[in-house]
Amino acid sequence: MNRRTRSLHRSSPNRAEPFLKYLKPGALAQIRDSRISARSHRFLSIAQIRSSPPSSPSSTPGQSTVIAMDGFPCFSGRMFGPRCPQRKKLVASKSVLFPSQNPSSPVLDAADPIIDVFSSRDRLTEFQIDSTNTNTLPASKVSLLMLYTTTLVCFAAPSRVVLPLADPDSINGGSTSQIFTSESEMVEPKTKYDRQLRIWGEQGQTALEKASICLLNCGPTGSETLKNLVLGGVGSITVVDGSKVEVGDLGNNFMVDESCVGQSKAKSVCAFLQELNDAVKAKFIEEYPEALIETNPSFFSQFTLVVATQLVEDSMIKLDRICREANVMLVFARSYGLTGLVRISVKEHTIIESKPDHFLDDLRLNNPWPELKRFAESIDLDVLDPVVHKHIPYVVILVKMALEWANKHGGSLPSTREEKKEFKELLKAKMTAADEDNYKEAIEASFKVFAPRGISSDLRQIIDDKSAEVNINSSDFWVMVAALKEFIKNEGGGEAPLEGSIPDMTSSTECYVNLQNIYLAKAEADFLAIEQRVRNILKKIGKDPSSISKAIIKSFCKNSRKLRICRYRLIEDEFNSPLLSELQKYITDEDYSVAVGFYILLRAVDRFAANYNSFPGQFDGAMDEDISRLKTTAVGLLGDLGVNGSTLTEDLISEICRYGAAELHVVAAFVGGIASQEVIKISSGDLSFSKAWIGGSSQLFCHLIWGLSKAFLPHAVVAGIRQ
Amino acid sequence: MADTAVQPSRSRDLDKLLLRPGNLVGPSFEPGPELREDLKEYAKVLVVGAGGLGCELLKDLALSGFRELEVIDMDRIEVSNLNRQFLFRLEDVGKPKAEVAAKRVMERVSGVNIVPHFCRIEDKELSFFSNFSIIALGLDSIEARSYINAVVCGFLEYDSDDNPLEETVKPMVDGGTEGFKGHARVIMPGLTPCFECTIWLFPPQVKFPLCTLAETPRTAAHCIEYAHLIKWDEVHSGKAFDPDDPKHMKWVYDEAVKRAELFGIPGVTYSLTQGVVKNIIPAIASTNAIISAACAMETLKIASGCSKTLSNYLTYNGAEGLHTKVTEFVKDKDCLVCGPGVLVELDSSLTLEKFISLLEEHPKLQLSKASITHRGKNLYMQAPPVLEEMTRSNLSQPLFELMGKISKDVVHATGTVKKNDTKTSSLRKLRVVFKGVDEVADMDTAGGA
Numbered sequence A: 001m002n003r004r005t006r007s008l009h010r011s012s013p014n015r016a017e018p019f020l021k022y023l024k025p026g027a028l029a030q031i032r033d034s035r036i037s038a039r040s041h042r043f044l045s046i047a048q049i050r051s052s053p054p055s056s057p058s059s060t061p062g063q064s065t066v067i068a069m070d071g072f073p074c075f076s077g078r079m080f081g082p083r084c085p086q087r088k089k090l091v092a093s094k095s096v097l098f099p100s101q102n103p104s105s106p107v108l109d110a111a112d113p114i115i116d117v118f119s120s121r122d123r124l125t126e127f128q129i130d131s132t133n134t135n136t137l138p139a140s141k142v143s144l145l146m147l148y149t150t151t152l153v154c155f156a157a158p159s160r161v162v163l164p165l166a167d168p169d170s171i172n173g174g175s176t177s178q179i180f181t182s183e184s185e186m187v188e189p190k191t192k193y194d195r196q197l198r199i200w201g202e203q204g205q206t207a208l209e210k211a212s213i214c215l216l217n218c219g220p221t222g223s224e225t226l227k228n229l230v231l232g233g234v235g236s237i238t239v240v241d242g243s244k245v246e247v248g249d250l251g252n253n254f255m256v257d258e259s260c261v262g263q264s265k266a267k268s269v270c271a272f273l274q275e276l277n278d279a280v281k282a283k284f285i286e287e288y289p290e291a292l293i294e295t296n297p298s299f300f301s302q303f304t305l306v307v308a309t310q311l312v313e314d315s316m317i318k319l320d321r322i323c324r325e326a327n328v329m330l331v332f333a334r335s336y337g338l339t340g341l342v343r344i345s346v347k348e349h350t351i352i353e354s355k356p357d358h359f360l361d362d363l364r365l366n367n368p369w370p371e372l373k374r375f376a377e378s379i380d381l382d383v384l385d386p387v388v389h390k391h392i393p394y395v396v397i398l399v400k401m402a403l404e405w406a407n408k409h410g411g412s413l414p415s416t417r418e419e420k421k422e423f424k425e426l427l428k429a430k431m432t433a434a435d436e437d438n439y440k441e442a443i444e445a446s447f448k449v450f451a452p453r454g455i456s457s458d459l460r461q462i463i464d465d466k467s468a469e470v471n472i473n474s475s476d477f478w479v480m481v482a483a484l485k486e487f488i489k490n491e492g493g494g495e496a497p498l499e500g501s502i503p504d505m506t507s508s509t510e511c512y513v514n515l516q517n518i519y520l521a522k523a524e525a526d527f528l529a530i531e532q533r534v535r536n537i538l539k540k541i542g543k544d545p546s547s548i549s550k551a552i553i554k555s556f557c558k559n560s561r562k563l564r565i566c567r568y569r570l571i572e573d574e575f576n577s578p579l580l581s582e583l584q585k586y587i588t589d590e591d592y593s594v595a596v597g598f599y600i601l602l603r604a605v606d607r608f609a610a611n612y613n614s615f616p617g618q619f620d621g622a623m624d625e626d627i628s629r630l631k632t633t634a635v636g637l638l639g640d641l642g643v644n645g646s647t648l649t650e651d652l653i654s655e656i657c658r659y660g661a662a663e664l665h666v667v668a669a670f671v672g673g674i675a676s677q678e679v680i681k682i683s684s685g686d687l688s689f690s691k692a693w694i695g696g697s698s699q700l701f702c703h704l705i706w707g708l709s710k711a712f713l714p715h716a717v718v719a720g721i722r723q
Numbered sequence B: 001m002a003d004t005a006v007q008p009s010r011s012r013d014l015d016k017l018l019l020r021p022g023n024l025v026g027p028s029f030e031p032g033p034e035l036r037e038d039l040k041e042y043a044k045v046l047v048v049g050a051g052g053l054g055c056e057l058l059k060d061l062a063l064s065g066f067r068e069l070e071v072i073d074m075d076r077i078e079v080s081n082l083n084r085q086f087l088f089r090l091e092d093v094g095k096p097k098a099e100v101a102a103k104r105v106m107e108r109v110s111g112v113n114i115v116p117h118f119c120r121i122e123d124k125e126l127s128f129f130s131n132f133s134i135i136a137l138g139l140d141s142i143e144a145r146s147y148i149n150a151v152v153c154g155f156l157e158y159d160s161d162d163n164p165l166e167e168t169v170k171p172m173v174d175g176g177t178e179g180f181k182g183h184a185r186v187i188m189p190g191l192t193p194c195f196e197c198t199i200w201l202f203p204p205q206v207k208f209p210l211c212t213l214a215e216t217p218r219t220a221a222h223c224i225e226y227a228h229l230i231k232w233d234e235v236h237s238g239k240a241f242d243p244d245d246p247k248h249m250k251w252v253y254d255e256a257v258k259r260a261e262l263f264g265i266p267g268v269t270y271s272l273t274q275g276v277v278k279n280i281i282p283a284i285a286s287t288n289a290i291i292s293a294a295c296a297m298e299t300l301k302i303a304s305g306c307s308k309t310l311s312n313y314l315t316y317n318g319a320e321g322l323h324t325k326v327t328e329f330v331k332d333k334d335c336l337v338c339g340p341g342v343l344v345e346l347d348s349s350l351t352l353e354k355f356i357s358l359l360e361e362h363p364k365l366q367l368s369k370a371s372i373t374h375r376g377k378n379l380y381m382q383a384p385p386v387l388e389e390m391t392r393s394n395l396s397q398p399l400f401e402l403m404g405k406i407s408k409d410v411v412h413a414t415g416t417v418k419k420n421d422t423k424t425s426s427l428r429k430l431r432v433v434f435k436g437v438d439e440v441a442d443m444d445t446a447g448g449a
């Protein structure tokens, strides 16, 4: 072991506790909370916090009171003891930082929004500065009473949960649930799946439970992939592997133990997986996948999805063709030393509920329909009653102000920086008191007024797609797109159907509920128009007009601005005609060159194996020879691809040889984790189940040497997967 | 691909990484069988939390060459854990997570020794944490992270230039997930940002003003929180609400429904009620697996140097396509937890009152009207009046006495700093050293064990 760990190990087991007793759990969290969200002062005295009784980390107070006195805020919430002894959960820290005061990019850029937002330290710094500014304590004596509640992430199913209790298969697995029977309300049988139902909802779960998954090769990569899927409750799994468990497998695969050595690996892994969830039908086939691919291609058509792990290029290409023809979804996963890849291959994946992280809500502030306009006009912004004045919802304020602006500016909206600033100033001028949250919200949300009217270019591209010219063979998705296209041209007046929901905002209850109803009514009217068009189109192309359910059309309308389509190239095309310009660009990009290098080398090792009957570095003793052979192979590959002028570093080549085709458990767990996540996304993404995720990550090539550079390749690099 | 010459070995794959030299490795990498054996024998890893991440971490570490593991968790197994905490079965519900997790991993990976601790982390002596080479955190609570972070940063000692002594730096690896998103990070206390340095990364809790709940509810969550936080206390005077009692939850749900009907607000469901009241974070197996694997990988890299370590924060987002990003955050040099603080040398006779006025004159501090705490004890509080009165008598006493006659320790001071005519309140960490007291014992501690 290296010096560091050794010295660490030696370091004082009984060192006196120098300076930490001051810090009781939760104290700093509370500071943080107050720093960020309670509009109290940025710095709080730990001492003051400690003036109240301590509490354990599992029992945070449900309430904390910040009383500011002469610029000296102090917490006294705990004086009353915890009101709700609950664990305040957390979670992954925020990956995307959007200072709400300053939404610098309200409308997502099409290309790569997440990466864009994630990244920049600049933005992070900006956030810090912002929070400092806005958290400065108001000079007056204020008493703020704030209540904790939850960070609601995504409660996918607002309707109540109704599940078939009588499903004989799931009764053993998932029936230890609390059931309340008052007024037939809120029965919650699937306590086991509660934490995931909150993400993908009942429909997503149903879709998952219908999935029939075949795994090829059950080394750690395959086993870990299936483990996550079995836990989540997929319908059935079939494990295909022809090998026997060896001693070496015990060191990297948790699904086999010493008693399995010498037995069928497929059988051993399958038995363990079944143990995880008896609601899943698990079976195994002791057969080498390569043999099945060669001799029994029709075997694969019985599954909805195939997860192929640790296959080499030749088999990948053949399997890909088979699955594409049989319309079976395919996910490749491979772990190799500290690198790996996941590749989706599906002809077309259409998504209704893409649930993007950040999406401009559909408020039509600058393009109100008559009812909304009338409602806004019925409210007087200059009302004298201060309580009424500060409870006018910001939607009304902005609709009115946008109308006023448009009247004065020949129908156009604020567009230049000066105009936008002026618009905000007008809003500010309407405030009658400093504490009017509704006006503050209006100023913060004013960017929503500046957004262009009409549909996005993404949606334009979808309605203009060739598939939107429908015929009897068109899928439901495309039939609905065709209806959408007509709607936009006609009733929609250039807009997609209204989503129909509004965010929470400062308002009187009555006004808010009225507003909500106005949005709902318009959404319902739009839905009816689309539904009519869908039925007509179905009739016209010779399909049963009622073949698409109301619920699906409704979901389609609600999500019509967020529709997504992913199409994936054939593996063969990726291998033989890569997107050269992308490849060339990234191979010389400092950030991505390592990831691209590994991508090339992983293909080179398959060529190597085909030529020399072993992977480079697989056996000790021939390392130097393997390095030079791999180099030659890689150079040949680059030449065949048409990539010129770039070289792979010696470091990278010897690194890949060092791996010697090792399948490390942690890498397998990582790659398998990603593969299972993608499987879930594309399995629940079918049109017939409306809940879906973007399974956009068509191919991920990753390495786990985080010190080096970007660990993943952007999708476009590898292959031009999306057509 | 004949495989005849190779001796069957459990570490067949891991050996490639640990026994062979490489170019893209950590600076201290010394490959060889000795490294493999040392990892087993000397590297002792504590896994904090035996939930979604903890179960994965234990499995991953056990299959990454570590043999001495311990796990600490205060929770018992619940049904809703079973969709991701793969070491638990239905019949384990109600048993301590730490114990079942340790047992299951030991059953499957022979040779691994896992000591479970079924207790709260604060129940452990501080020396417990100093026993480990690396601490891996698989937690879902910000408070617990803060606590461990403070404990581990508390082990830090500094040289005369305020640089941390290397042997007092105990690495931490931390993971967290929420739905399809997660993060993994490496913390080298004193060298890279600690948890508190970057605490602003965590999203603030959403809070509803009480007046909204009481007067202008608009959403289903408002109705639920009204029932939970206001109505419950009105009706059940004195009886604490227990979120794990289904009857309590049902009561809150019913009240929320009534309120929602009253105001015409849609969307109150039982599931939402649970989500709001218990602050449930959605969790799935795959994200836990990914994040834990990244954490275990980093643990192995720190211990062995077999590859370059994450520097220092990885975010993972699988919600829309898949994106990862590695960000190198920088340490907050004034961090109250991992920073060295300001060194103040004092006479042991100095009174607290003098000390407070000294802080105002101190060129690095210029802290006026300071309140002082030592190890959580208020030595003097400027406000509120009730506390001021309680602590006033300390002012005339020597600080040395008030601090329990220790030759050096940390105190925290809160006061106001004047900057460009605006007063801001400021909390500072001070390393107080008393001149001429107990120097010998002092040297001992500084030298390390």
Ligand SMILES: [Zn+2]
Pocket (backbone or CB within 6 Å): B193, B194, B195, B196, B197, B198, B332, B335, B336, B337, B338, B339
């Ligand atoms: Zn810090």
